[in-house]
Amino acid sequence: MSHKIGITACSNPMHPSFSADLARLCQILRELGFDPVLSPCLYDNGSGFSGTGAERADALMNLYCDPEITDIFDVSGGDMANEVLPYLDFSVIAASGKRFWGYSDLTTIVNAVTTATGNESMLYQVRNLLYDHSAEQITLFQNAFSGQSPSLFxxxxxxxxxxxxxxxxxxxxxxxxxxxxxxxxxxxxxxxxxxxxxxxxxxxxxxxxxxxxxxxxxxxxxxxxxxxxxxxxxxxxxxxxxxxxxxxxxxxxxxxxxxxxxxxxxxxxxxxxxxxxxxxxx
CATH class of the missing domain: 3.50.30.60 (LD-carboxypeptidase A C-terminal domain-like)
Incomplete structure (x- = not known):
């Protein structure tokens, strides 16, 4: 039985060329037993953003509010992740028990979530499942979620x-x-x-x-x-x-x-x- 995970982009918008990689990432995740739920704020909407700070925060909060989602992965990076922080409901985040995963510019959200809630957050880029060390990363990721081995950490x-x-x-x-x-x-x-x-x-x-x-x-x-x-x-x-x-x-x-x-x-x-x-x- 698969369990749901969220995919979002709180920092810079993803380039349209990422769509092929995203499709491949979702396929890998499905093969591992996950059901990816995609945020509407992933790609440039024509404004140079994937949404305003408030809109990107709302998309993230919707993933936190879905009771079936266990983990939320941010695939973005760049400069603008901190724009969402004032719009997040940290009481909901704290109560959700969900883990937020992100890297690079998502350092801002990862640390903010932990500082505001006491919950652990994961400094990791799930796009690593796609690239040069894909086979090794997939094994580490699968073992971590199955409880077989914590080597990813x-x-x-x-x-x-x-x-x-x-x-x-x-x-x-x-x-x-x-x-x-x-x-x-x-x-x-x-x-x-x-x-x-x-x-x-x-x-x-x-x-x-x-x-x-x-x-x-x-x-x-x-x-x-x-x-x-x-x-x-x-x-x-x-x-x-x-x-x-x-x-x-x-x-x-x-x-x-x-x-x-x-x-x-x-x-x-x-x-x-x-x-x-x-x-x-x-």
């Missing part, structure tokens, strides 16, 4: 500084996470593990982001930093590299680890925002 890492950190995880894409600064949805940094990754951006951008986190006193409050991949920095072999920049910003005492399994690579695993992690070098 494994985040093997190497410590760059220190050898242990523990705390509830917050964060995601560094640029998008900082959109929550100063809002009602900014997570509490105290005793947290801060996860950071990025697709674009060179050294000046990373210095800017880390400087902002430092001035927000994040590094004084968190228990550790888990770095994912930084696609442009690593592809172009820019120096100083991200580990060096983070050590400079955070100081010599804060535990810092790095994993290749969080980032914009199509082999990325899922991180659970709002979950308590214990990470050691053992």
């Amino acid at each position: 494994d985040l093997p890492c190497t410590f760059l500084q220190g050898d242990h950190m523990e705390g509830v995880m917050i964060g995601g894409n560094i640029r998008c996470f900082l959109k929550l600064a100063g809002t009602d949805f900014q997570p509490d940094f105290r005793r947290k593990i801060l996860l950071l990754e990025a697709m674009g951006g060179g050294v000046p951008q990373m210095v800017t982001f880390l400087s902002q986190l430092k001035m927000m006193h994040a590094f004084e409050q968190i228990n550790g930093i888990l770095l994912g991949t930084f696609s442009q920095m690593e592809r172009d072999q820019l120096t100083p590299d991200m580990p060096q920049l983070v050590r400079q910003a955070a100081g010599p005492d804060l535990p810092i680890a790095k994993t290749p399994y969080i980032g914009h690579g199509t082999d990325a695993h899922a991180a659970v925002i709002g979950k308590f992690y214990q990470i050691s070098s053992d």
Whole structure:
């Protein structure tokens, strides 16, 4: 028996060319036993948006209000996900028990949902089922939902500084996470593990982001930093590299680890925002 899942796009509208990929994604999901329910706010409606912020929020809330839907997956990315936040009913979201899955710009919604409700949210892009590591991702995804294996959530890492950190995880894409600064949805940094990754951006951008986190006193409050991949920095072999920049910003005492399994690579695993992690070098 299949169970229903929602598919939506709260950030930038999907290009019409995505329709073939979406059809293939839905076919994969059906073969895995899911029944995808598509939001009306997926594609550009001619305005450069897939709907206003309120309309995209309403489409998301309709998925939350469907009692048969268990999980909601956002397939978008870009810049505009935070526009929906003021229009969401977090009391309904909290009571629903549904998990929200999104990546990149959806870092804003993933962290806002957890901050406002205490519910865990999933930092993961379901479109990974389509691309270079499709077979592996489908197996990981299927095993996670069947309860056979939680390997989709494994985040093997190497410590760059220190050898242990523990705390509830917050964060995601560094640029998008900082959109929550100063809002009602900014997570509490105290005793947290801060996860950071990025697709674009060179050294000046990373210095800017880390400087902002430092001035927000994040590094004084968190228990550790888990770095994912930084696609442009690593592809172009820019120096100083991200580990060096983070050590400079955070100081010599804060535990810092790095994993290749969080980032914009199509082999990325899922991180659970709002979950308590214990990470050691053992």
